[in-house]
Amino acid sequence: xxxxxxxxxxxxxxxxxxxxxxxxxxxxxxxxxxxxxxxxxxxxxxxxxxxxxxxxxxxxxxxxxxxxxxxxxxxxxxxxxxxxxxxxxxxxxxxxxxxxxxxxxxxxxxxx
Numbered sequence: 001x002x003x004x005x006x007x008x009x010x011x012x013x014x015x016x017x018x019x020x021x022x023x024x025x026x027x028x029x030x031x032x033x034x035x036x037x038x039x040x041x042x043x044x045x046x047x048x049x050x051x052x053x054x055x056x057x058x059x060x061x062x063x064x065x066x067x068x069x070x071x072x073x074x075x076x077x078x079x080x081x082x083x084x085x086x087x088x089x090x091x092x093x094x095x096x097x098x099x100x101x102x103x104x105x106x107x108x109x110x111x112x
Contacts, residue, residue, distance in 0.1 A: 002026055002101040006093060009106030012085055020080040020106055022095030028071055029053060031097050034078045036069065039105070040091035048093070051078060062088075087112040 003025035012018055020036070028034060036048040049059045049069040057069050068081040078095060085108075092105040 002031065002097050002099065004095050004097065004101060004103035006095055006103040006106040009093060009108045011109045011111065014086055014110055014112045016085050016110070017081070017083045018085065018108060020082065020093055020108070022078045022080075022103060024076045024078070024097075026076065027073070028076050028078060029073055033098060034071075035096045036078075036080050036093060037096055038089075038091040038093045038108075040088075043091075046091075049080060082108070085110045 005023045006020060008018060008020040010018060031053065033050050033052045035050040037045055038048050039045045047060055048063050049067055051057050051069045051071055059067060066084045071078045087110050090108060090110050092107050094105045095103050
């Protein structure tokens with residue numbers, strides 16, 4: 001069983017940056033892949049980015065060039081650096097692992 005705790009959300013103006021964190025209760029090197037998803041009001045849940053055990057990364061088209069996913073094994077934490085934020089990036093961001101483990105989410109609000 002994995003517990004995930006997201007943090008780092010907040011209110012930011014368009015064009016600003018935020019760094020989200022996802023702290024895992026186990027070694028992140030034992031998790032095959034860690035994903036970031038987001039849920040905006042009235043919209044379907046959207047996959048944003050992922051990082052694999054082998055440190056391979058992938059991004060949704062909406063995130064490419066603006067977001068960077070990374071990890072710190074010593075802290076068992078995965079990060080999502082978000083730059084050049086847009087109003088459409090507003091939503092609750094979750095980290096998710098195989099087996100259906102989700103964190104509680106962190107709210108990101110981008111004001112235009």
